Amino acid sequence: MDTSNEPDSVHRVLDLYKDDKVFSYASCSNKDLVLDTGGLRCAEMIEVIRSGSAPSIPELLSLDNLVEQTQHVMDRCEADLDKFRSLTAAMEIRRSRLSIYKAGILSLKAPIRRLPLEILGEIFQFSCCSDVSDNTVAKEDKKHCSPMVTLALSQVCSQWRYLVVSMPKLWSGFRLNLGQMAPLHPIISLYLDRSRSHPIDFILDGGSNKASTYVYPDFLSTRNTERWKSAILDASLILPSSLLVSPFLFSPQRSFPELLNLELHSPFDLSRFPLTFQISCPKLRSLVLENVDVSVQFTQPLEALEYASLRGLFPHHIYRIFQCLPNVRNITLRAISDFLNQPSQWQPINLRCTEILKLYATVDSSFMSSMLDSFTMPALTGLDLVAPTDSECPHFISSLSSMFSRSRISLTRLSFQGITFTYREITQLLYLSPTLTHLIWKRTTFQQHDLVVGRLLRALTPPVDRSNLRSTPVEKYPNERFIEQQYLLPDLEELDVTIWAHHVPLLVNVLCFRKKYRAQGNSLQRLIVHIRKPPTQTFSELMGAKESLARIREGGMNVQISYSLSK
Helix, strand or coil, X not given: CCCCCCCCCHHHHCCCCCCHHHHCCCCCCCHHHCCCCHHHCHHXXXXXXXXXXXXXXXXXXXXXXXXXXXXHHHHHHHHHHHHHHHHHHHHHHHHHHHHHHHHHHHHCCCHHHHCCHHHHHHHHHHHHHCCHHHEEECCCCCCCCCCEHHHHHCCCCHHHHHHHHCCHHHHCEEEEECCCCCCCCHHHHHHHHHHCCCCEEXXXXXXXXXXXXXXXXXXXXHHHHCCEEEEEEXXXXXXXXXXXXXXXXXXXXXXXXXXXXXXXXXXXXXXXXXXXXXXECCCCCEEEEECXXXXXXXXXXXXXXXXXXXXXXXXXXXXXXXXXXXXXXXXXXXXXXXXXXXXXXXXXXXXXXXXXXXXXXXXXXXXXXXXXXXXXXXXCCEEEEECCCCCCCCCCHHHHHHHHHHHCCXXXXXXXXXXXXXXXXXXXXXXXXXXXXXXXXXXXXXXXHHHHHHHHHHHHCCHHHHHHCCCCXXXXXXXXXXXXXXXXXXXXXXXXXXXXXXXXXXXXXXXXXXXXXXXXXXXXXXXXXXXXXXXXXXXXXXXXXHHHHHHHHHCCCCCEEECCCEC
């Protein structure tokens, strides 16, 4: 029967679409479910079928009539099934809509509805402003689904929409993927309009596909560039940095008065004839240039800049930039040689505020020595030296020692990664770092490892016990007798070293020797040992080395040991 007019009908409870074609269906009483099969003579015919006898000619005619009657009943069954299928589909739709309706009623009881708008706004800021990639403007298709959190929040309900639209900060951070978006994308204009006058943070991604440099005229207008706060431009193999940067920086002495962070990245080394851009960034605090084929020149010193990462740049570009960084505190530096445009002589550069320096060595270190000879860093406390993987770099430790002596630094942390040095170089360097508390040395190539680790451990041994180290070849330098008589790194608290398993006895001896001299300085507090297994050594020998280090702790030495057992 039809229940559409009853007081408790589903139509009365929820009538979202008022689609009569969907919800109307024939009455289905118990009478409709009764099929009249008496005329089919089912019991009689089953006996005949089982008997195996052949019907006579008159019986064949009656069988044709019986088949027609049976087909008629089957057609009626199919018609009733169609009705029930339609009814089932309609009821499934009703149940789904009722479920949505029920969820909507329950949502009225949700605690988030009682949150003050100020708290809800803070939650929205945490969701939308933590990472600019949460609002990525790109092509929308099945293969490229880009997150746009701010836009999604504005479509939840009218109250959320009003709140999101009224907060310019939620619209001021976004990522533009040029490889997946069409020119004149309307979302860019929407974000710019709703961000109002709030500072803009953005990432411009060149993408892996064919990209267009034409983004949006209004985005590059002065009224918008003057409120750029963080600009990250990632070039690609398809779109090199010169083409990516040109629309943004190509204008006479372009000014970015609110810019705090500028990053230009490229996956390949720069051109020998880069484009030159002059820009003004008086408030810039962080600068990252990596393999870009552009030469950035600043029209005034960057007094507020604290962090600079210059990787894959020519020395003369680095020198020009350093002249504009009077107060930089943290530097990451990787220069590449330029035989066509080498500076004949570096002028002295006083980086008086630099506290941390991470220096990447290169195979050609002639310009590195000249560069280090020009630096003065009196405030330096942390130094990381990194060499290319599995390659031997020429020695530049002497120039580094000269910088230490000239700067009179108070270094507390020194890290070597793949750096080779002679015994004379390492003793000079450690002698000029008496305040060092943390020393890290990671392995070089297998061919150089034995010699370098032996030189380092011998330098760490107290002077009267250095002759007892049988595993280390003695290198005599008559002019260095004074340093040979010194107890190096008396305040060393942490040692992080990578060694082969057969160096463990040598390391144990060094620790025991230093233990006797702990009255002359702070004793070693933490030892981190990364033990590696040479191809010719058995696993049992490796475990024996581990047990030898464990006995150091049993001897009463206050040392924390970590193991990194690897082949």
